[in-house]
Amino acid sequence: MPERTATARGWKIAAPLVLAMCGILLVISAKTSGGTDLRGSDLLEMPELVRAEERRVQQLAAQADELQAEVDSLTESRADDDTRRVQEQVEALRPAAGMTPVEGPGLTVTLDDAPRPVERQELAPNTHIEDYIVHQQDLEAVMNALWAGGAEALMVMDQRIGYTSTVRCVGSFLFLEGRQYSPPYKISAIGDPEALQAALDQSDAVSWFRSASDALGLGYGVELAETITMPAYETALTTGSRL
Template sequence: MTAPRAGDGPADRDAGGPPRDATGQAPRDALPGQQFGGDLLTEIFNNSMDPGYAAAAKKGRGHTPLGVAGRVLALAAIGFLFAVAYLKVVADSPATTQAREKLVSDIRRDQTTADKLESDAEKLRDEVSGMRDQAVREAGGDAKHLRDLEAVTGLGRVRGDGIVVTVGDAESAKDPVTGKPKAENSDGKIYDRDLQKIVNALWYAGAEAVTINNQRISGKTTIRAAGGAILVDFRPVDGPYRIAAIGPDAMRKTFENTPVAKQFRALASRYGLSFGVRDSSKMTFAAAGDPQLRLAEPVPSPSPSPSTSPSTTPSGGGR
């Protein structure tokens, strides 16, 4: 019996060898040495999909019209939802605009009311001060000394001559191509601590009363930052900042010789922030807001100790 040649029977096709033509020869693109045992990499490249996945894909192609219809319906539903959302936004836009305008109007109305109440409070404060001074004089007291104390603490109106210190942020450099401001220069910006330094330097120079943008500074005033704004007694102030002080004639010279003034002159020269000092006459500072005072209660006197009680003093032992 003649032995079967390789490729003659089905056993060789199942062995993973390359396909052959009618003459039993391997195709020309088969690599040498792979005609009889096969090559795993070649098999992977030629048949990259598992037969099970191939069968599933073939089966799915039979339902292609239904899959396309489902995708069309899904896209239509998404488009419908977007259209409804857009119409809702457009319909609500007038209501949103009206709500914003109403909010702005309420803020302006409340601000006007607050300004009027503050003016009324200032008038009532003057009336109370007048009646108090009259009562002090009738009682033989020194009303002028009381007014001086109010001026020092910021609770009384002050008039007089002094100086005005003006500081402001440096101008942002502009892009030569676009003309738009570049990134903000933090070294040329005025911070809350800068205003604190100037106010303390003015007190050192002999100031009797100080204001920042017409807001009176008292012993309980806070100067702090909140976000990007500077607050003076919880009220925002904008630059350029005007720090005015009433005091003696030599106050300007003393202030300009302080380390704080020298530091700000150097900062203005180096980073471009604004800093200036000028004389000002006949200034009037309103009183600061009424502080929230805390009432103190007297501490009860302790009971006398036995060692100091007269009833327990040894007989004949006192001196």
């Protein structure tokens, strides 16, 4: 009987502690999640779908790192069958992580600045000179729509977009991975061309740019292609650092 009494007393003490810990964990989880919505409506911020794709590629790269480490270990031990198996898994992950060149059907979107008014009085009503150029959020809107449309890979100008890629616009110039580009800007995507086109048509942010294109003369065009070839992402994924 004393043993049963001691056990009951222990549960009376432990149960509230367990419930309290569960409550703390739920609060921490809620605060950590912060209600993030990958399909948020703020179309002028860095697209959440792009960030989600970056996180997915980071996970793939991490898996590739782990498998490569296993390959190295197995190579040292000369376990030939295991080495080949793991190496095949590594190679299967490389395309999805952007570590190899890819090609396939898709489309290319071209964005261009409008001819700029020579004098301020030539501006359209309620517009500013900055309205006549392509901005960072315009590029991001297109990228966001293409990811949403199922793009398997993206390329801006001549560079493959990877998990550490940073697209920045300053004035009429685009800066990407230490290189400077001038308009027109080309964004290519590999995937189902019809699905990609539909995603562009359904994007509110892209529709806004197209409206501005009609009103102010900004350049917007879409070209479908049976085959688009993209290079490997140039940043060293296995270390997570920039070249």
